[in-house]
Amino acid sequence: MVEDDADIARLVRHHLEGAGFSVRVFSSAAGVMAEAERERPTLMLLDIMIPGGDGLDLCRRVRDTAELAATPVIFLTARTAESDRVLGLELGADDYITKPFSPRELVARVKAVLRRFEQPLQPATIKLDDLEIDTGAMILTVRGKSVPATATEFRLLEYLARHVGRVFTRDQLLDAVWRDTAYVTPRSVDVYVRRLREKIERDPENPRYLRTVRGAGYRFEAPR
DSSP states (O other), X not given: OBOSOHHHHHHHHHHHHXXXXXXXXXXXXXXXXXXXXXXXXXXXXXXXXXXXXXXXXXXXXXXXXXXXXXXXXXXXXXXXXXXXXXXXXXXXXXXXXXXXXXXXXHHHHHHHXXXXXXXXXXXXXXXXXXXXXXXXXXXXXXXXXXXXXOHHHHHHHHHHHTTTTOEEOHHHHIIIIISOOTTOOHHHHHHHHHHHXXXXXXXXXXXXXXXXXXXXEEEXXXXX
């Protein structure tokens, strides 16, 4: 957890430890990446406005570090604007919680994010044109190069690729991929689809794989 307000840090730590988690607290961005690489955390809880940098940049660095890229990230911040939430999700956050917050809800949302990754994917290798999805190792290869993907991104792509040609609404994708949808909005699906397009499409503005079906949702297509 990265939080410069000592009272909030103590409150969050108390409730998370009460729920069975071990918590490491940092009051600034200094040393966070080095410690995370030394001992990879199960989840990172980041404030945005912190000394020595900001949580958005820290999240960006986590997603750009191969050893940490799949680590779940939750923002806990006083920034309440919709644009801030969307930016946080676009940078790869798995949830975005605003202050003030209910400690019990925070614990519930941490558990909800972690539950998303508890069920292992069925081992298989899905090959489609210049795209390869190794579900057992959770490795995404695009045009011969390994591409980092968060667990949420990978699960969304894997689910769509297993159902080539089928149209899914945002709510259907939330139920299938996010599993616990109490704290997730359909807008999150749009953000993750956009992130995936940037990773797998030659031209994200004219996607070959992840197609939008106007008025319905999304469909994965296998290029011919």
